[in-house]
Amino acid sequence: MxxxxxxxxxxxxxxxxxxxxxxxxxxxxxxxxxxxxxxxxxxxxxxxxxxxxxxxxxxxxxxxxxxxxxxxxxxxxxxxxxxxxxxxxxxxxxxxxxxxxxxxxxxxxxxxxxxxxxxxxxxxxxxxxxxxxxxxxxxxxxxxxxxxxxxxxxxxxxxxxxxxxxxxxxxxxxxxxxxxxxxxxxxxxxxxxxxxxxxxxxxxxxxxxxxxxxxxxxxxxxxxxxxxxxxxxxxxxxxNSPAASRAVKALVWSADTTTLDEQLSAELASFVDCASSADFREGMKAFNERRPPIFAGE
Missing domain, CATH: 3.90.226.10 (2-enoyl-CoA Hydratase; Chain A, domain 1)
Known part of the structure; x- marks a missing residue:
């Protein structure tokens, strides 16, 4: 509770x-x-x-x-x-x-x-x-x-x-x-x-x-x-992955102050950063093993 x-x-x-x-x-x-x-x-x-x-x-x-x-x-x-x-x-x-x-x-x-x-x-x-x-x-x-x-x-x-x-x-x-x-x-x-x-x-x-x-x-x-x-x-x-949550929150709350080009660049940088994390590796491993991921925020 x-x-x-x-x-x-x-x-x-x-x-x-x-x-x-x-x-x-x-x-x-x-x-x-x-x-x-x-x-x-x-x-x-x-x-x-x-x-x-x-x-x-x-x-x-x-x-x-x-x-x-x-x-x-x-x-x-x-x-x-x-x-x-x-x-x-x-x-x-x-x-x-x-x-x-x-x-x-x-x-x-x-x-x-x-x-x-x-x-x-x-x-x-x-x-x-x-x-x-x-x-x-x-x-x-x-x-x-x-x-x-x-x-x-x-x-x-x-x-x-x-x-x-x-x-x-x-x-x-x-x-x-x-x-x-x-x-x-x-x-x-x-x-x-x-x-x-x-x-x-x-x-x-x-x-x-x-x-x-x-x-x-x-x-x-x-x-x-x-x-x-x-x-x-x-x-x-x-x-959820803390890093991914942090990235999504930043992207959404900044979206109305950026141009589309700026937002696309920010999404690219954010995705690559998340894809370099241990959480992404855990997500892929969990997908292949057909189990829920356990994200550590790394």
């Missing part, structure tokens, strides 16, 4: 931004892993080559504030450099994936909120950049509400698996602010500029089925089947 109790690594308490965060990380390292309490706003579980990041503020709908954003960044960085992890999964504790920004925390900041927002968004963007930079496939498993920055987080993943009862909301327009978390980038790429503008300036709520039909998410399943479907998807991705 994804997120089993195999190796539980909750990350980062609600440390302040910048220098205090770096000091916290240094003081809470043990065997190159983060060690904190189970009440951390982010909990990291590693099992069977899969690293699961749990948004862990269920009492606040997994609302995003400075502690969660900072811990999310640390978790993403941790998984990016962990060679044992082949797939990243992001989930939410409780009834929702995440309601987005924690408006109570935002309101409490008063006149200092613009500075707080800068700190939160900087950490949040660092986490999203790490997910994209990493060659490891990332899956967002969405149930309940997925709004605002949480929707940005889900769309930044390579795959979005949603329960049929899940719903998505851009949400920013009701607060009188523009989007963050790469929302404008992801929506424009996935749905086109007209749909992106509609969703960001007119839409209040999008069902899972509508999000699927618009190409915003990957799959929809019955809520009671979410766990099993997530496990199947994550394990299938973990069984």
């Amino acid at each position: 994804i997120g089993a109790e195999s190796e539980r690594r909750p990350l980062l308490g609600r440390a302040d931004f910048g220098k205090q965060v770096r000091q916290f990380i240094a003081e809470h390292r043990k065997d190159d892993q983060f060690v904190t309490t189970a009440s951390s706003p982010i909990e990291l579980v590693v099992a069977d080559r899969i690293g699961t990041i749990w948004l862990n503020r269920p009492e606040r709908g997994n609302g995003i504030e400075l502690g969660l954003a900072t811990a999310l960044r640390a978790a993403a960085f941790d998984l990016e450099r962990d060679a044992s992890v082949k797939v990243v999964v992001i989930r939410g504790r409780g009834a929702n994936f995440s309601v987005g920004g924690d408006l109570r925390a935002f309101s409490a900041a008063g006149a200092t909120f613009p500075r707080l927002a800068m700190d939160i968004i900087t950490a949040f963007h660092d986490a999203l950049a790490s997910l994209r930079r990493s060659g490891k496939p990332a899956i967002a498993a969405v149930h309940g509400a997925c709004a605002g920055g949480a929707m940005s987080l889900a769309l930044a993943c390579d795959f979005v698996l949603a329960a049929d009862t899940a719903h998505f909301s851009v949400a920013y327009r009701r607060l009188g602010v523009s989007a963050d978390g790469g929302m404008s980038y992801s929506l424009t790429r996935l749905a086109g500029p007209r749909r992106a503008l509609e969703l960001m300036l007119l839409s209040d709520r999008t069902s899972a089925s509508e999000a699927l039909s618009r190409g915003l998410i990957t799959r929809v399943c019955a809520e009671q089947e979410l766990e099993a479907e997530l496990t199947r998807m994550a394990r299938a991705l973990a069984d």
Whole structure:
């Protein structure tokens, strides 16, 4: 089961931004892993080559504030450099994936909120950049509400698996602010500029089925089947060659910024590089022996 109790690594308490965060990380390292309490706003579980990041503020709908954003960044960085992890999964504790920004925390900041927002968004963007930079496939498993920055987080993943009862909301327009978390980038790429503008300036709520039909998410399943479907998807991705997954991810996400000639050249270089690997030799050997390949990432 994804997120089993195999190796539980909750990350980062609600440390302040910048220098205090770096000091916290240094003081809470043990065997190159983060060690904190189970009440951390982010909990990291590693099992069977899969690293699961749990948004862990269920009492606040997994609302995003400075502690969660900072811990999310640390978790993403941790998984990016962990060679044992082949797939990243992001989930939410409780009834929702995440309601987005924690408006109570935002309101409490008063006149200092613009500075707080800068700190939160900087950490949040660092986490999203790490997910994209990493060659490891990332899956967002969405149930309940997925709004605002949480929707940005889900769309930044390579795959979005949603329960049929899940719903998505851009949400920013009701607060009188523009989007963050790469929302404008992801929506424009996935749905086109007209749909992106509609969703960001007119839409209040999008069902899972509508999000699927618009190409915003990957799959929809019955809520009671979410766990099993997530496990199947994550394990299938973990069984792939890490080098090939990394190459495919890079090719796909760069495709709309290159010409056809540039993309053909990139595909050629990528294919030859993969064909020179031990994983390719294992793939050919497994094919000849009529068995599933066991890729080592070499």
